Amino acid sequence: MPKNPKGKMKWVIGLIAIAIAVFIGFRYVKGRQSRLPEGIVSGNGRIEAKLVDVAAKEPLRVKEIVVNEGDLVKPGQVLVQLDTTTLESSLAEANANLAAMQESLAVAQASIARQKSEIELATIEADRARKLVAQGAGSQRELDVRTSQLATTQASLAEAEATVKTSRQQIEVARASAATIKTRIADATLKSPATGRVLYRLAEPGEVLAPGGPALTLVNLEDVYMEIFLPASEAARMKLGSEARLTVDFEPDRSIPGYVSFVSPEAQFTPKQVETKSEREKLMFRVKLQVPRELASRYVERIKTGIRGVGYVKVDPSATWPAQLQNVITAEAEPQSRR
Incomplete structure (x- = not known):
């Protein structure tokens, strides 16, 4: 008997309808699973780190x-x-100058000791000449000579003391100069x-x-973060320190804990004239999600900057993280083998 083409067509249309219904149901279930709870927002970004x-x-x-x-x-x-060859030569010269100034200080200090002894002697001789003049056994000229010698010796002592003070100041300057050169050598x-x-x-x-x-540029692997962009309505609800989660595309089933460390005070995409509500909704603000330093330090060998992912933020502290963000990497856990 010949086949009924109309019946066959009905079967084909029925199968297509079933397939469409299954597809729509699957998309609906997946959408329900991936839908974020109220109070949690997200944005696309990539793992970044400070450059030094x-x-x-x-x-x-x-x-x-x-x-x-x-x-x-x-x-x-x-x-x-x-x-540092040139700096080392300068340091040797500075050290030589310092040694010479220390020697000059020693000479000035020895001169002070000598001047003090001479003052003691000149004082004794002047007192003796004064007594002799008072007794009529000495001449006034002798007294004047002894008094003049005492004054001269006292002036020499004052000069030697000033020399010591100057030498000490010069030594401090020489030491500072040598220390500066040492610092320059260390900075090299x-x-x-x-x-x-x-x-x-x-x-x-x-x-x-x-x-x-x-000479080099380093990626600071202890200062790791992700930047995302959020609409003004969501950014306005966000606070510094708000809890965050980060995921990367190659391992979406694990999340990295973080916190909001920066919310831009200026819109990144601002129309020239913001007058209507539809235009205001186009405003996007940059938000920085920081990875805790202790966690980043734990996984420095696995961190790769530039990897794209998604950042999630709690704008409502009472919100609960969905199941896909519950598998959190911690600093206490042993790092997995490098991929």
Whole structure:
């Protein structure tokens, strides 16, 4: 018997209708699962970290760079050594000047001791001459000579004491100069200011760095954050310190705890003339979600900046995190193996 084409068409239409219903139901269920509870907002962003330049304070030649791009560095680790030959010569000269001034001080102090002894003797002789004149057994001329010698010796003592004072001041200046040169020599050893990774190597041995010229750029892996953009209506409800969660695209089933550390006081996307409500709704504000330093320090070897993800913020402290954000990474947990 010939097949009924109308019946076949009904079956096909029925199957299509069932498939559409299943698809719509699946999308509805997924939408219900991913829908955020009231009081929680979200925005797209990426993992970022502060950049730190390792730079020279003064123009010096690069002697050695001991790290390469991609190396993980710790606070205080030596990264770059600049040539300090000229500074070391200046330090040797400053130390020689300091030694000469200390010798001059010793001579002036010895002169004071001698002058004090001479004053004692001149005082005794002047007193004796005065008594002899009073008794009529001495001449006035002798008394005048002894009195003049005493005054001269006392003036010499005052001069020697002034010399000692000046020498001490000069020694302090020389010590400060030597200390300054030592500090400059110490500053020629460039060390890491934080735990981070070398992002750029900007100089090579033999190059002369300008004052403030960077030799390396580091990514500070202890200062990690995500920036998201939220509408004005949501940003207005947000407070500094509000609880946050961060997820990354390659591992969406785990979340990173954080907090709001910055809300921009100015809109990032502002129409030239904000007059209507529809235009005001276009205002977007930058929000910074900071990862706690102790958590970032725990996972420094796994942190990769530039990875995209989603940031979530509680604008209502009483809101409850949804199930997909309950699997939180903590500082106490053992880091997983590097991917």
